[in-house]
Amino acid sequence: MSISSLDFDSRRPSEDIGGGFAIRPSFAKKFNQRVATDIINKILSDRLKDAIYDKDQAPGWAHEIAEEIKKKLLELDLNRYKYVVNVTIMENKGEGARMQCQCYWDSDTDNIAQEVFTNESLICVAVAFGVYLY
Numbered sequence: 001m002s003i004s005s006l007d008f009d010s011r012r013p014s015e016d017i018g019g020g021f022a023i024r025p026s027f028a029k030k031f032n033q034r035v036a037t038d039i040i041n042k043i044l045s046d047r048l049k050d051a052i053y054d055k056d057q058a059p060g061w062a063h064e065i066a067e068e069i070k071k072k073l074l075e076l077d078l079n080r081y082k083y084v085v086n087v088t089i090m091e092n093k094g095e096g097a098r099m100q101c102q103c104y105w106d107s108d109t110d111n112i113a114q115e116v117f118t119n120e121s122l123i124c125v126a127v128a129f130g131v132y133l134y
Contacts, residue, residue: 069128
């Protein structure tokens with residue numbers, strides 16, 4: 001089922017076009033893949049460590065997890081970033097699965113974080129896209 005502490009050098013100036021309007025975020029205010037992956041990993045571990053797959057509950061779990069990830073990303077207070085979060089939960093039957101996405105974006109400001117959680121009963125793939133709004 002699919003439902004669709006920064007510690008960096010903040011002295012680096014953002015690209016400014018005059019009047020104080022930044023067209024790109026400063027280094028400290030960019031979407032950080034490591035930080036986002038840590039957020040996703042913690043949420044998945046906390047929510048699913050003892051979960052047993054249930055086809056009737058999986059859609060609700062996916063929605064709740066996606067909302068929680070989005071909420072935590074918003075708490076990073078990265079101005080002008082938009083987030084797309086996709087969470088897929090499937091039964092773990094030992095079969096393979098393949099997922100792919102393709103995006104056109106600014107590789108200087110936009111990024112992706114992803115994490116896969118597995119236990120004896122289920123597999124959960126969570127992906128978060130951080131896209132800077134110009």
